[in-house]
Amino acid sequence: MARAGLTAERLTRAGADLADEVGFERVTVSELARRFDVKVASLYSHVKNSQDLKTRIALLALEELADRAADALAGRAGKDALAALADVYRDYARDHPGRYAAAQFRLAPEAAAASAGVRHAQMTRAVLRGYDLAEPDQTHAVRLLGSVFHGYVSLEMGGGFSHSAPDTQETWSRILDALDALLRNWPAP
Amino acid sequence: MARAGLTAERLTRAGADLADEVGFERVTVSELARRFDVKVASLYSHVKNSQDLKTRIALLALEELADRAADALAGRAGKDALAALADVYRDYARDHPGRYAAAQFRLAPEAAAASAGVRHAQMTRAVLRGYDLAEPDQTHAVRLLGSVFHGYVSLEMGGGFSHSAPDTQETWSRILDALDALLRNWPAP
DNA sequence: ACCATTTGCCTAAGAGCTTTAGGCAAGTGC
DNA sequence: GCACTTGCCTAAAGCTCTTAGGCAAATGGT
Numbered sequence: 001m002a003r004a005g006l007t008a009e010r011l012t013r014a015g016a017d018l019a020d021e022v023g024f025e026r027v028t029v030s031e032l033a034r035r036f037d038v039k040v041a042s043l044y045s046h047v048k049n050s051q052d053l054k055t056r057i058a059l060l061a062l063e064e065l066a067d068r069a070a071d072a073l074a075g076r077a078g079k080d081a082l083a084a085l086a087d088v089y090r091d092y093a094r095d096h097p098g099r100y101a102a103a104q105f106r107l108a109p110e111a112a113a114a115s116a117g118v119r120h121a122q123m124t125r126a127v128l129r130g131y132d133l134a135e136p137d138q139t140h141a142v143r144l145l146g147s148v149f150h151g152y153v154s155l156e157m158g159g160g161f162s163h164s165a166p167d168t169q170e171t172w173s174r175i176l177d178a179l180d181a182l183l184r185n186w187p188a189p
Numbered sequence: 190m191a192r193a194g195l196t197a198e199r200l201t202r203a204g205a206d207l208a209d210e211v212g213f214e215r216v217t218v219s220e221l222a223r224r225f226d227v228k229v230a231s232l233y234s235h236v237k238n239s240q241d242l243k244t245r246i247a248l249l250a251l252e253e254l255a256d257r258a259a260d261a262l263a264g265r266a267g268k269d270a271l272a273a274l275a276d277v278y279r280d281y282a283r284d285h286p287g288r289y290a291a292a293q294f295r296l297a298p299e300a301a302a303a304s305a306g307v308r309h310a311q312m313t314r315a316v317l318r319g320y321d322l323a324e325p326d327q328t329h330a331v332r333l334l335g336s337v338f339h340g341y342v343s344l345e346m347g348g349g350f351s352h353s354a355p356d357t358q359e360t361w362s363r364i365l366d367a368l369d370a371l372l373r374n375w376p377a378p
Numbered sequence: 379a380c381c382a383t384t385t386g387c388c389t390a391a392g393a394g395c396t397t398t399a400g401g402c403a404a405g406t407g408c
Numbered sequence: 409g410c411a412c413t414t415g416c417c418t419a420a421a422g423c424t425c426t427t428a429g430g431c432a433a434a435t436g437g438t
């Protein structure tokens with residue numbers, strides 16, 4: 001019997017593609033086996049279990065997202081950098097909804113600490129260097145930006161803003177304007 | 190054989206409690222049947238299927254959340270109202286994590302239109318009456334607030350802010366201060 | 379109070395996903 | 409060329425979901 005050439009990495013990538021097609025929550029070891037034209041049990045030599053597979057997909061998504069963000073931030077500062085970072089999240093979620101959902105997957109603490117999640121926080125801090133914020137306000141601002149980016153993208157993808165004018169692109173720009181204004185004028189306690 | 194007195198409503202409430210205990214994604218028709226000491230198939234007379242059950246739980250959560258919000262907003266205006274509404278979301282998510290997750294469940298368009306989701310949007314608009322925003326800025330602001338509230342709560346619950354100073358309560362207050370300042374000083378396009 | 383009807387929960391059964399155990403054959407290294 | 413490792417397989421058990429059909433408990437009209 002010819003071998004299919006399974007690998008944890010190939011499975012992870014295929015799982016991520018599957019997530020983008022059918023949604024992260026419907027990523028299943030069985031479906032993945034079907035796609036590789038292989039029996040289900042065979043996957044268990046490469047991946048511990050379903051949880052492990054999902055964790056790998058999540059880590060992949062976090063990496064990809066961090067790579068895109070690093071690219072987008074190169075050579076930018078101030079509002080330019082803010083908008084670039086924001087767009088990376090929004091565009092990634094549009095291009096890869098399943099991967100984006102995977103990036104939200106609850107990781108075990110050690111996995112989380114070793115993940116690209118750390119880079120995300122660093123990059124948000126890098127954006128804030130264009131604004132004049134001392135600690136602890138900088139941390140507050142990091143958390144605010146994370147909340148807005150994630151919250152907006154997830155509401156928009158979830159259809160929370162649908163069927164209503166004005167269109168979401170317009171809102172997105174105005175929110176970025178507003179955040180820029182806010183960061184330039186962060187209120188004292 | 191004694192009857193268990195099953196009802197769509199009782200199942201929904203028990204399902205919501207179950208969600209709070211083990212997480213919304215682990216709410217299962219089987220587990221619910223176990224809790225009522227009844228065979229699984231019996232639930233299918235009261236609830237169409239697993240999807241239907243989850244939808245009902247989601248609608249319940251949206252109602253409860255809207256009721257809490259309406260309560261909290263009564264007699265408040267301006268920043269007071271803003272903070273009260275924000276706290277309702279955060280507190281509800283803390284008290285009822287499973288229900289909160291359920292409230293994020295993707296509803297079918299008709300279900301969504303008939304849900305308490307509409308009230309949520311109205312209440313956010315009510316809060317904005319304390320600030321001087323004309324359309325379309327008001328809609329942009331509604332979306333911003335929704336994004337921040339949802340994004341913050343979901344990152345905080347997901348452990349996104351864990352293990353790091355300053356504590357999340359402090360950040361939350363400062364974010365509300367910042368939003369208040371931003372709304373009082375919304376930038377022109 | 380009695381019988382007919384409705385309603386509620388049951389048994390049975392099929393189909394899918396997950397996971398473990400053990401086997402045979404295709405590659406790998408001496 | 410042979411022993412060994414590795415990769416995919418078959419088999420099987422356990423869990424969830426869902427439908428179909430049956431019996432008994434409630435309900436209500438006479």
